[in-house]
Amino acid sequence: MGQALCICSRGSITIDDKRYYFIQKLDEGGFSYVDLVEGAQDGRFYALKRILCHDREGKKEAQTEVEMHRLFKHPNILALTGHAFMERGGKSEAWLLLPYVRKGSLWSVLEKLRDQGSSMPEARILHVFRGICEGLKAVHDRGYAHRDLKPTNVLMDEEDRPVLMDLGSMNKARIEVRGTKEAMTVQDWAAQRCTISYRAPELFNVESHCIIDERTDIWSLGCVLYSMMVLEGPFDMVFQKGDSVALAVQNPVNIPQPCSYSQGLQNLLSSIMVPNPQERPDINWVLDQVQSLQSSTPARC
Structure with a gap:
């Protein structure tokens, strides 16, 4: 576990004996904040995600997110540079130091296209979508599922490479539900952690005896593909x-x-x-189809 010092008057923090200077706020969620920081030694920018841990369960979830980042070393999954847990004023925070991706999320790219009255060329859609699929395949191959795949959780680097982020909802791909109580537990968890307009149908009304698997991600993947084609999610307006x-x-x-x-x-x-999740393909089939479409589509501009 990394070691952290308090945020001092100079607006800096120390993680793993390295100092970082606060630059500005980048984003804010229900239980987390993202700040832009600069490394004192290397002069590089990083994104500092601060997760508020209100109880022991919150701290456990933050630790799981750290472990998920550590589990994967893949060009399409956001790496973890460093981390720390600290106590301030009786409250616990998890600090995750992540690479700063200047271009922002896939959603910000789509919003810009929509504002311009433009669209994403098919070749670019296939290029970005294939990268998302490659990252998701790495997750599924290790026996996990992302569970909250959406355009705001895909970062786009300067080379137009998609990078999966926000691994806080990840868990084992296969969840065996045995009984009504377990079904309600899974359903309540999904309502809290899986964004409603990208949530797979089987997570809305979980059957009392069933198996939830990584094909929940395939549904969300389809929603992401739709958003690249239409510049909004398929159920955004419904919500x-x-x-x-x-x-x-x-x-x-x-x-x-x-x-x-x-x-x-x-x-x-x-x-x-x-x-029907039983009729939904797996990530390998999707990747094969994308590669086939790419071979018959002119190179992107």
């Missing part, structure tokens, strides 16, 4: 209007027409976003 997302996800997704993308890409999306 914003206050309608039932749980009901909407039970039906096949409709691709707005006319659609400027190839029939092959549309078919891929339809094949991924299948409400």
Whole structure:
């Protein structure tokens, strides 16, 4: 475990005997804050994620997030530079030091395109989507699932390479549900940790005897692909209007027409976003389809 010192008057912190200077706030969530910091020794920028741990369970979840980062060394999964747990004023915080990706999230890229009245070329969609799939395959190959895949949890580096982030909802890919009590536990957990408009259908009403597996990520992956094609998630408007997302996800997704993308890409999306998880493909099949589409699509600009 890393060692941390308090934030001092000069606006700096120390993690693992290395000093970092606070620059500015980047983001803020329900239980975490992200600050931009600069390394005193190397002059590089980093993102410091501070997770508020309100109880023992919160601290355990933060530790799990650290362990998930440590588990993967993959170009499409965000690396962990350092970490520390500290107590301040009777409260516990987990500090995760992460690489700073200047370009921001995939969602910010899509918002910019939408504001410009533009769209993402199919070749670029396939390039980005393949990188997301490669990262997700690494997760699934180790027996885990991300559980909260969405455009805001995909960072885009300067080379247009997608990097999966926010590993706090990750857990074992296979969850065996035995009884109503366990089903409600999983359902309540999903309601807290899996973003509603990207949540797989089987997580809204968990059956009392079933197996939840990594194909929840495949559904979310389809939502991400849809967002790159349409510049909004397939159920974003349903949620914003206050309608039932749980009901909407039970039906096949409709691709707005006319659609400027190839029939092959549309078919891929339809094949991924299948409400019944037993009929949903795995990540290897998805990757094979993406590679096939790439071989028949002109190189991106």
